[in-house]
Amino acid sequence: MSAAKQGDRKGSGEWREFFWNPRTHELLGRTAASWGLILLFYLVFYLFLAGMFMLTMYIMLLTLDDYKPTWQDRLATPGMMIRPKGNQLELTYSLTQTKSWEGFVQNLDSFLTPYNDTQQVQMNDDCIPDQYFIQEDSGEVRNNPKRSCQFNRSMLEECSGFPDRSYGYSQGQPCVLIKLNRVIGMLPGKDGQSPLVTCAAKREDSDKMGPLAYYPPNGTFNLMYYPYYGKKAQVNYTQPLVAVKFLNASLNTDIDVECKITSNTLAPGSERDKFAGRVSFKLRIDNK
Template sequence: MAKDGEKKTCGQVMDEWKEFFWNPRTHEFLGRTASSWGLILLFYLVFYIFLAGMFVLTMYVMLLTLDDYEPTYQDRLATPGMMIQPTGKALDITYNIEDTESWDLHVQALNIFLAPYNESEQVLNNKECTPDDYFIQADSGEIRNNPKRSCQFNRTLLGECSGLNDLYYGYNVGKPCVLIKLNRVIGMYPGKERQSPHVSCGVKTENSDLIRELQYYPANAAFNLMYFPYYGKKAQVNYSQPLVAVKFHNITFNAEINIECKINSNTIANPTSERDKFAGRVSFKLRINRKD
């Protein structure tokens, strides 16, 4: 043994480490006997099983309070959001009339989006409803009226923006169509006294002369009440969101135009906050380039 204050040799240090890993005299491994290691492992095993059990029990109790068809709590704005199709890049619809590829992407996006609105699909999956009345499908106590039916929305309602007669939705001649939809909100009643919410569009900041003629489809630019209330994706598997199309017939070429479309309703609050630019409205840029 080295005396106090003397420096240990490398062999002594190695012997001490070997004895720490395994002491043949006391049968200790890493400073503990087999029974000591067994008690520690047993403690942690029981401890983590208890934690896992508490987690599973908490999740089970929470799941008992949830409804598979409707959220228990809905923390939503008083005004639902809106969106357009085609979305373009960051809601920027820019193309050149002479460049087919620049507007063909928008045409293809509209074709894909409107495919479920074909009359054959709607007749097969959805019901022909009474216009201007809510399509209420109440449950009978705890007996659910599921699956719930949905009302037909045929793309023919979109007129010149349906893509049936004009295969290019006006993009090839500088008279493009833009589709507008209201975001789905479970249990929302967007109008009263048989007054459906309707859409209005206009230039947001620039001179209004940049857009001289708009046409809406349906003609009243309304989301008919028969498509409400919405009962959720699981309850209404074939639900078709109502659409409003706006066609820009006479627009100024080679100019970037900021357009805003908003919802007008006697039950939905008018959008006032600039913090949420999609609450009850949607803003997008439209630029159509053409050689002079």
């Protein structure tokens, strides 16, 4: 037992001596000079790494343009989105339950506020339709901020929220707004032909959807709203919209709808990317 205690004391003493040796003035086996050299090495090493990182970031930032991306992976066809979005692109509501569609109406009201005619007249230009609104820079002189064309809310007619504050949801004739995602510099048409939106039901639901009305009446994104120059260069830009109104959709059943963009410059969407040049959503209107 005594030998065991002596062994424990010896081990404890060795550990204390390793941590701090009063004879050699070593801490954890190193003298103050040794610790100083190690700390100095790592200080210089990490300062060098930080300096390299800052230099790399500085050089990279010199290549960037505040108004236009230096590198841009151009999508063959931009995506599309709807408003109101609903839950996972599902627009389901009941005609007899006002609360079931009030959220859709509020979403549309909020989304269309920047499109109010009075606001558009103050901020944007009355452009010539069916031709691009080109605003190039003059050499090193920036033509910023760039102007934008008016897209007045009244152009959506029956889906503007003016003649019917419920956008048709209370009558079972809901409006759905469609927008094309922004891509800087994109030219979506040629020869004066604007890209066209068409909507149809999936094959098994073709007899449920009923007739549609498009607003503006031609259902196009007019060329005068392109090209888009970026959020910072074109601060007042408002995306063109196409509204689709379901005039006689079947009640108490799911209707799978797909809207596509048709253009003579944009490639048709592929099956690999279901959001390229198209958007799919489900519509269900209950009357109970």
